[in-house]
Amino acid sequence: MLVVKIDDVSMERVGLFPWTRDIMADAIVFLREMGAKTVVFDLSYLDRSPVKVDPAYVQNELPGYLDYGFEQINSAVAQILDSIAGQNPTRDELEAYRDMLIEFNSGIKGSLDTSIAYVTRDVDEYFAKTLKFFGDSYLTLTMINANDIIGDEKTFNMANHDTEWLESRIALTDLSVQHDTKTPEAIGIHPAISLLLRSAKNTGFVNADPDADGYRRRVHLLHKFNDLYYGQLVFVPLLDYLGNPEVTVTDSAITLTNAQVHGTGTTIRIPRTTDGSILIHWPDDETPLEKYSNAQYIRELLYEGEQPDDGITFATYRDYREDFFSSAAKLIDPAYEQAILADLDPDDTELTEEVF
Incomplete structure (x- = not known):
């Protein structure tokens, strides 16, 4: 796993965080270009963005x-x-x-x-297109618990949220329950706006309460709403990475059956604590988590100023990247894709197989 951080240098060049969604959309295209398999956004996109002048x-x-x-x-x-x-x-x-x-x-x-x-740009529409363009993209949910509601009436209005999509596409399906009394039950879900929700591959909740001393040592991997189970933001893409194994939930453990680890089916048992959460294993000081800024990553990958084995210099790469971004909006335009496909020779079997 590679953490590409938003550091002081990034904010000096781009602006104060949080960045607008068109900037995050460009980041998605960049990560896809650099070979990232999965992109996960730990940000809640709950409202529409204002239209932006270009x-x-x-x-x-x-x-x-x-x-x-x-x-x-x-x-x-x-x-x-x-x-x-x-x-x-x-x-x-x-x-x-x-x-x-x-x-x-x-x-x-x-x-x-x-x-x-084209003077104005719907940045949400652009962001949605890049989420779909990337493919394995994940957004956040916030599970609303009764304790989150101030007042005596512990209800949450789901009328303005995409309940149909949540229940049919986001709730975990390959899951069986055998006496589970510990999974927290929410009274509602606050997802990203429907345009983004339906463009990402999946979503996961980000609820994580700290211990009394302020540290987060445990996290719930599952929440329930309307008798359906929803996964945590890291757990959902992990299930996909493991080949979407069958999930069995009991009070004592969450078990993944036939999880694909290096091509081999494996059973993984994740023990649960007394409240149903799991304890997080933090890396020790000898194995710190490596973090990179965009510039650091590019420099280390392409050996700035030198000639890599594949013959691409950093300057050449920089020019290529500029061309790539200038074409990104066209590349993710369905009409442009259809125009390309219309020009394909259906008798060219080799090319057709490569495209599809």
Whole structure:
């Protein structure tokens, strides 16, 4: 596991945390490019983001579209005026010229409207596309317990949340229960907004209460809501990594049957404490968790300033990465994908198998 941290240098270059979702979306594309298999966000995206103006587009691209549009209008007007110069057109002819000019300008207006629409960017839509583009992406849930509600009425309104998706796609399915009285029961779930929830591969809850001295030594791997079981944020992608083994829950343990470890089916028994949680095994001082910033990772991976074995210099990689990001929005656009697939030769079996 590699932890890519958001450090002081990152915040100096990008801005104070939390970063906007388009920045996190670019990070997803970058991690996919660097070969990451799974990306897990320990952040709760509970509300829609405000629409964001794209300053780079406004400064670098929009002026060109506007200039081209008005040049087309000027050219059309000049051609019509030149065609009637020195003539005495009838009223019907003038009306015909007028209609031609209006029709032409209407087409230009449609083109400019499209160009202006890109001034603003729905960062949630972009973030959702990158979550789907990455594939193995995971977001958070917050399980609402009765003690979280202030007041006598211990209820949580689920009307504005995507209950259907939670129950059909997020709740654990390959699970059997044999006398479980210790799994906490929630009165509600607060997930990410539906657009993001439905774009990620899965989600897991992040509830983790500290011990009395402030340290977190234990965590629940399961919570229940409406008699369905939901997994913790690390546990859910771990189950996928292990080939989605059958999960058996008892008061004493959570057992994973036929978990795939290095290609071999294995039974893993995770003992539970008296309250149903599991104790976390912290690494000792001799095996500290390694952390990297983006820059550190790239430097160590590509040997900045040197020539790696694969022949890619750091400068070449930097240029390639810039090109990659400039094409990312197009790459995750379903319409663009369909256009590519439409050009495939269905008789080219080798290429078709590689694509699919």
